[in-house]
Amino acid sequence: MNALLAIPFVVPLLGAALALLLRRHRRVQAGVAVATLAVVVADTALLLAATADGTVLTSQAGDWEAPLGITIVADPLAALLLAVSSVVLLVVQLYAIGQDIGGLSRAMPQVFHPIYLVLTAGVCLSFLAGDLFNLFVGFEIMLTASYALITQAPTRARVRASMIYTVVSLTSSILFLTGIALVYGLTGTVNLADIAVKLGSAPAELRMVLALLFLVVFGIKSAIVPMHFWLPDSYPVAITRISAIFAALLTKVAVYAIIRSQTLLFGRDDISTVLLCVAIATMLVGIFGALVQDDINRLMSFALVSHIGFMIFGLGVNSVAALAGVVIYLVHHIVVQANLFLVNGLIRQYVGHSSLRSMRGLTTVSPVLALYFFLPAMSLAGIPPLSGFVAKVALFQAGVGTGGWLVYTALAAGVVTSLLTLMAIFRVWARGFWGTPMPDMVEARERLKRGSHLGGLKFMAVMTGVMVVFGVAIAVCAGPLSEVAFTAAHGLMNGSAYIEAVLGSDTR
């Protein structure tokens, strides 16, 4: 058993148990939580270093032979996403600790930390799972933790929103289970690599049905249109640091599952027409929704839906370059979404709400906050030289390289979406950041500066700054990042390395 592969989900679970026991000692508990995530960050960095050249690491739990036992697999894609996610998880956690030190949140930290660590374990297990049932278990760990997190600091609105969220997620989980049952009935295995081999001899129609079923299952979880309705109703209602981690990771884990299932399992079947149509609808519906919102968090949630479309577009184009674009886009989007929601959290601290109707002159109230919002927002819209530009250029180049009228239509939709994203951001900027600040906003700032909250608030701002720097660093490191992305994309397009690593070379 390769310990590197087990640490990302075993250590957070142990950490969660320890944090639960230490709930009366707040500082020790926070220390345990931070230390746990620091271990995960270090471990995933090592994993990334070990797999960056295209190596696929595998580990069989309890030394059971491959298609029988539980397989943990890290290929370059999983390792890259794990590394980025764990850094984002750590930064958001530090932000949350800052908020708790300042006494600025009504969430109970003693409950927050253990659940947050369980969420981390779920995210990591989903990325590393080498069989379909463990993927299901990883998703369930992640989602169950998220059900509990979304009801933190419960209000009537939050309880209602979490009801919708829980029911929708559960429905998709049950469909997932149905999919597992059908795949098992057809192939007699749940091991991803083994399924990939055995589905080859299955009837093409059945494969197509399964491919579409799994697209629906993960489509609900990643909020692609027309299965996106739940997201803008539930994410913005949760407390901001939790919406930040949901927006950054939960949908992206589902996108990862879409990529994994559609390339490794159903790579032989061509559903690119469906994917491209869904991508166009997702981009446009999402961004038109964002344009009419008055609440910053709701606006960002619709923008999130819209930008999932770009990743589905890359998958629909279905070439090595396009998949590499998707990988870069995933990395960029995880960081930028977390960043924007963290800034929204800071805005809420300053203004007390997140409605654009009664917000003006944030630039004067806090120039740093304006900068923190400006950089990731421009990155989201794809303005050079930020990471969003890098990701979009990679995707668009791949699209042009492939050609075909549907791809060109999707490209046009992508360009329109980028421009409309810019427009949505300008609306926020013009209404919230420009102008003379409202008197009560200035008062609120003075109160914050005098109050005992200042230390916590500063810490939150520093952590948001770290996230901004991380986002900029992605653009700076675009060269090495695209190398890893291309290695990952080659691995996805040609599954034999993955299959051989899991099953051994003699079984093919």
Add this chain to the structure above:
Amino acid sequence: MSAPGFTLVVVAAVLYSSGFYLLLQRSLMRVVFGILVLGHAANVSLMLTDRAITLPPLLTEHEGPLSDPLPQAMALTAIVITFGVTTFLLALAYRVWLGDENDEVPADLEDRRIGRLAEPEDSA
């Protein structure tokens, strides 16, 4: 297909359709029941492979072919997960009821507003 297999297919079909029907109701209690029924449907479909149900289970002293234990293990895991989450859903539904004295899914006000905007054009 053998008789138990066919029966299970019918049972799964009924469970799925009634589950989704309940899920689309406005009362939250019915939604919770819908999830419960859908969970059963998924477990039944895990049992659908003939190998899983027509042969003796793994635990007997029986010599010869045994039933496939893996779908049973997966169903067991799934039951535990659905059970836990259903309990959570019940608690949530209770909280909603405590807060609002009713457990209906509210109408989407924004949607109604946009609907009203469209009305004059329809009648003209």
